[in-house]
Amino acid sequence: MPEHRPQISLTEDEGCGGPSFLRTVYTPLTERGFSETLKFEGLVFQRRIIMRAWKANGSVKLVTQLIGMLVLLSLPVTVRAQFSFITNNGAITITGYSGTNPVVVIPSSISGLPVTSIGYGAFSRHFSLTSVTTPNSVTNIGGEAFRLCTGLTSANIPDSVTSIGPSAFSNCYGLTSANIPDSVTSIGPSAFFSCSSVTNILIPNSVTSIGVNGFANLSSLTNIAVDASNPVYSSVNGVLFDKSLATLLQFPGGLVGSYTIPRSVTSIGSGAFYNSGLTNVTIPEGVSNIVADAFDYSHGLTSVTIPKSVTSIGSMAFSYCFSLTAIFFQGNAPPDTSYIFYDSPTTVYYLPETTAWGATFGGNPTALWNPTFQTTAPPFGVQNNQFGFNIIGTTNIPIEVEATPDLKSGTWIQLHNCTLTNGSIYFSDPQWTNYASRLYRIRSP
Incomplete structure (x- = not known):
C-alpha cells in the first residue's frame, strides 16, 4: 500500500503499525474485540481489532492489534456516501439520499x-x-419513495420491479410519463x-392490484x-373499470365536459372522479353504491341526479364541490352518512312520495321538489299571442x-331555467305558433 496516509489519524500506543485510520476511542478493557468500517484511498474497508490492557511496573499499558482487514466496496466513497441504506437478509434497501446532483x-x-428496494421516503422532497x-436489481419501490420530487421529469422503472408503494411518485408535478413495466x-x-403532467397511462396485464387514488x-x-x-x-374510452365493467375506478382528470356512466356500472369507486374536469355527469339507473370520496373536488359540477337504485353513499362522496348547488334524489333516502357534501353549497332535493327524508341529509338542507303545471284557471292558455301557464x-x-x-322524436329543447321564487312562476312560449303541436315538461336542472 502507498505511503500516503489520511490527514486525520488516531495516535495509538506501541505496536499499532501500518496505516493510521480515524476511529472512535473505546474505554480500555482487559481484552475486547471490535470491528470498524473505514475509508481510505477511495475504498471502504472493514477491520477487526483486539484491545488488551496489561499492568507492568505499576503502570497500565493499552495495546491494540490489527488482526484482519476486508475490502467491502469498490464504489467511489464520494458516490456511496450520498446514499443511506439498511441491510436485511443479505439485500440492501436505500433509505435516503444526501447528494445534490439532479441526475x-x-x-x-x-x-x-x-x-433490491427503494425504501419509504428515500428521495422524498428532493425538489431539484x-x-x-x-x-x-430493484424489485420494490416503497411508499413515498419519490414523493414531492417536483422537478422529476423522468423515472425509469426497470422491468424487475414488482411493487410500487403508496404515494411512491405522488406530487411529482414535472413527471411527464408513468411507464409501468x-x-x-x-x-x-x-x-x-x-402527477399533473402525465397525459397517458398504460396498465400491463401483470397488474392485479391498484390502490385507491392510484x-x-x-x-x-x-x-x-x-x-x-x-x-x-x-378500460373504455380512456376510463378505468374492473374487468366486468361493474365498478368505475378512475375517470381521467384531464377529460372535461359531460360524461354518461355506462349502464353496466353498479358501483362508483373511491376517488373515481376526484378533481375531475366534468361539468355534468349522468348516473344511470342500476348504480347502487357511490363510495366515499367518489366526486371529491369536482369543482365544475353544478347539479347531479341520483337514481332511485342508489342505496348507499359514502362519507365525503361530494365534498369540496364548490359549485354543486343542487342534488336531486329520485328515490328514498339512503342511510345518512356524515359529511357527504362537506364544504359543498348543496341543497338536497327529493320527490313526493319518497320516504326517510328529514330536514337535512349528509349535513346539508333538504327540500321537497314538487313543481306542478297549473292548468285549471287563467293565466293558462294564450295571452298576447303567447301560450303560457303558471x-x-x-x-x-x-x-x-x-x-x-x-314524443317519438325523443328530442327535448330547453326553453327556460329558473327558480320558483315565492313558490310560483309564470312561463310563456313566444314560439308556440311555429309548431303544429308542442308538448312541455318540467325537469330538474
Whole structure:
C-alpha cells in the first residue's frame, strides 16, 4: 500500500503499525474485540481489532492489534456516501439520499450486496431532482419513495420491479410519463397522485392490484389504457373499470365536459372522479353504491341526479364541490352518512312520495321538489299571442322547462331555467305558433 496516509489519524500506543485510520476511542478493557468500517484511498474497508490492557511496573499499558482487514466496496466513497441504506437478509434497501446532483443513478449493489428496494421516503422532497435511473436489481419501490420530487421529469422503472408503494411518485408535478413495466403486479394507493403532467397511462396485464387514488388528480391525464389480457382491469374510452365493467375506478382528470356512466356500472369507486374536469355527469339507473370520496373536488359540477337504485353513499362522496348547488334524489333516502357534501353549497332535493327524508341529509338542507303545471284557471292558455301557464311548488326550488314537437322524436329543447321564487312562476312560449303541436315538461336542472 502507498505511503500516503489520511490527514486525520488516531495516535495509538506501541505496536499499532501500518496505516493510521480515524476511529472512535473505546474505554480500555482487559481484552475486547471490535470491528470498524473505514475509508481510505477511495475504498471502504472493514477491520477487526483486539484491545488488551496489561499492568507492568505499576503502570497500565493499552495495546491494540490489527488482526484482519476486508475490502467491502469498490464504489467511489464520494458516490456511496450520498446514499443511506439498511441491510436485511443479505439485500440492501436505500433509505435516503444526501447528494445534490439532479441526475441520480442508483447503484445495483453496495458492500457486495444487491440493492433490491427503494425504501419509504428515500428521495422524498428532493425538489431539484430531475432524473432517476433505478437498476434492474430493484424489485420494490416503497411508499413515498419519490414523493414531492417536483422537478422529476423522468423515472425509469426497470422491468424487475414488482411493487410500487403508496404515494411512491405522488406530487411529482414535472413527471411527464408513468411507464409501468409488465413485471409490476401491485400499484399502491395514491402511487401517482397529482402527477399533473402525465397525459397517458398504460396498465400491463401483470397488474392485479391498484390502490385507491392510484391515478387520481392527474389534471393532464386524458387516457388510461389497459392491456386486453389483464385479468382484473379494463378500460373504455380512456376510463378505468374492473374487468366486468361493474365498478368505475378512475375517470381521467384531464377529460372535461359531460360524461354518461355506462349502464353496466353498479358501483362508483373511491376517488373515481376526484378533481375531475366534468361539468355534468349522468348516473344511470342500476348504480347502487357511490363510495366515499367518489366526486371529491369536482369543482365544475353544478347539479347531479341520483337514481332511485342508489342505496348507499359514502362519507365525503361530494365534498369540496364548490359549485354543486343542487342534488336531486329520485328515490328514498339512503342511510345518512356524515359529511357527504362537506364544504359543498348543496341543497338536497327529493320527490313526493319518497320516504326517510328529514330536514337535512349528509349535513346539508333538504327540500321537497314538487313543481306542478297549473292548468285549471287563467293565466293558462294564450295571452298576447303567447301560450303560457303558471308553475307552482316549493319556494325557490330550481326547475327547467323543456318542449318537444313529438314524443317519438325523443328530442327535448330547453326553453327556460329558473327558480320558483315565492313558490310560483309564470312561463310563456313566444314560439308556440311555429309548431303544429308542442308538448312541455318540467325537469330538474
